[in-house]
Amino acid sequence: MYSTKYHNPASIDAATAALSSGEEAKVLAGGQTLLPTMKQHLAEPSDLVDIRGIAGMADISANGATLTIGAAATHASVADNADVQSLCPALAGLAAHIGDPAVRHMGTIGGSMANNDPAADYPAAALAMNATIVTNSREIAADDFFDGLFATNLEDGEIITAIRFETGAKCGYAKFPNPASRYAMVGVFVAQTGGGVRVAVTGAGDDGVFRHAGLEAALSADWSEGAVAGVDISPGGLLSDFHGDSAYRANLIGVMAKRAVAAS
Amino acid sequence: MANINITVNGKSVSKDVEDNTLLVDFLREDLRLTGTHVGCDTSQCGACVVHVDGKAVKSCTTLAASLDGAVVTTVEGVANGELHPMQTAFNDNHGLQCGFCTPGMIMSGIDMVNRYKADGRELTADAIRHELEGNICRCTGYHNIVKSIQDAAAKM
Missing domain, CATH: 3.10.20.30 (Beta-grasp domain)
Known part of the structure; x- marks a missing residue:
């Protein structure tokens, strides 16, 4: 690993100051992607700004049907949280199947959202539920947050502090994990929200997580596995790689959508 | 520094x-x-x-x-005068072959037993296999590793 400077700020202000102090400073929230990337010399941050020491950053709270999950909440803490389990079991289940137990003890929701890996799980939940990404300077709707592979609309020096989910909707998530990495080959999150039915697909799009209009229309009319069967799912714009081509992934989207509806 | x-x-x-x-x-x-x-x-x-x-x-x-x-x-820190029940169980059940992965298996095993006990959940053989997602044994000795963890779970 290249050398780097580690910062452990106790406040958001100290964290933003540390972020602007380095040439190429990065936020460290759990490090389960960032550290392996650094070890492979694919990233060379001049500074690492650890946000886990900031008070309240890992808190999870419920207010009515609104869940607010701190950016530094680990996947294990989301999966085990009683409020998440009762208000949105699909989200708790999603968190319980990220990586493996040791990774879930360290990896965080904020890190996953900011990294926006095209095969990560949380982006599918956030987009399907149109979650609100809360940062140190503003609130961003998930619709406006994701910006292609490993890219988001976060500004330089902007830090995610929490993700807010409006629950109450019927939700389901199903993924077909790559047997080695456990990342989604395809993951589909289905949600009935105040703004209608939303379906988000991860693992499959060549531009990252996306909503599927055909599935949304079919499930708006009839929330059932049978409705999914009639949807034409095009392989256009889907990833083709070593693990599966775009036609295979297109088929998996239908299969995972059915399972997600069945689980909702 | x-x-x-x-x-x-x-x-x-x-x-x-x-x-x-x-x-x-x-x-x-x-x-x-x-x-x-x-x-x-x-x-x-x-x-x-x-x-x-x-x-x-x-x-x-x-x-x-x-x-x-x-x-x-x-x-190195799990034994307390005598071997930890997880270590004894790996010994008793031939839960290792070359032994390279064993320290991680022992630490993951203890962690999963502690979590399941704290939640009052039963740690079944299926659950152990799922919990071992992030521990790889290239001797492919998983069967006895699962038996070892089940054995230890009953004694912890």
């Missing part, structure tokens, strides 16, 4: 570490606790699993500098 004060296997340790030092290197090189192994070094295999504040983590994917004030337990 950062100065960290941590507790490793019950002993207080105060050391200077480089900002990019991984916990596994700190344990093996600085403290000479070589029971924690580096297998894949890409956070897949679990040979490096230790407990930080009571939770299993991959020490190859954790910065030592981030652990000021933490309590770390390695495989």
Whole structure:
């Protein structure tokens, strides 16, 4: 690993100051992607700004049907949280199947959202539920947050502090994990929200997580596995790689959508 | 360079570490606790699993500098005068062949038993296999590893 400077700020202000102090400073929230990337010399941050020491950053709270999950909440803490389990079991289940137990003890929701890996799980939940990404300077709707592979609309020096989910909707998530990495080959999150039915697909799009209009229309009319069967799912714009081509992934989207509806 | 004060296997340790030092290197090189192994070094295999504040983590994917004030337990620290029940169970059930992955299996095994007991959930053979997602044994000795953890779970 290249050398780097580690910062452990106790406040958001100290964290933003540390972020602007380095040439190429990065936020460290759990490090389960960032550290392996650094070890492979694919990233060379001049500074690492650890946000886990900031008070309240890992808190999870419920207010009515609104869940607010701190950016530094680990996947294990989301999966085990009683409020998440009762208000949105699909989200708790999603968190319980990220990586493996040791990774879930360290990896965080904020890190996953900011990294926006095209095969990560949380982006599918956030987009399907149109979650609100809360940062140190503003609130961003998930619709406006994701910006292609490993890219988001976060500004330089902007830090995610929490993700807010409006629950109450019927939700389901199903993924077909790559047997080695456990990342989604395809993951589909289905949600009935105040703004209608939303379906988000991860693992499959060549531009990252996306909503599927055909599935949304079919499930708006009839929330059932049978409705999914009639949807034409095009392989256009889907990833083709070593693990599966775009036609295979297109088929998996239908299969995972059915399972997600069945689980909702 | 950062100065960290941590507790490793019950002993207080105060050391200077480089900002990019991984916990596994700190344990093996600085403290000479070589029971924690580096297998894949890409956070897949679990040979490096230790407990930080009571939770299993991959020490190859954790910065030592981030652990000021933490309590770390390695495989060297689980025996208390006599072997830990998990260690005895691996011995009794032939839960290892070459032994390289065993420190991580022991630490993940103890962690899963503790979590399931705390939640009052039954740790079935299926659950153990699912929980071992992040621990790889290339001798392919999983069957006896699962038996060992089940055996230990009954005695912990």
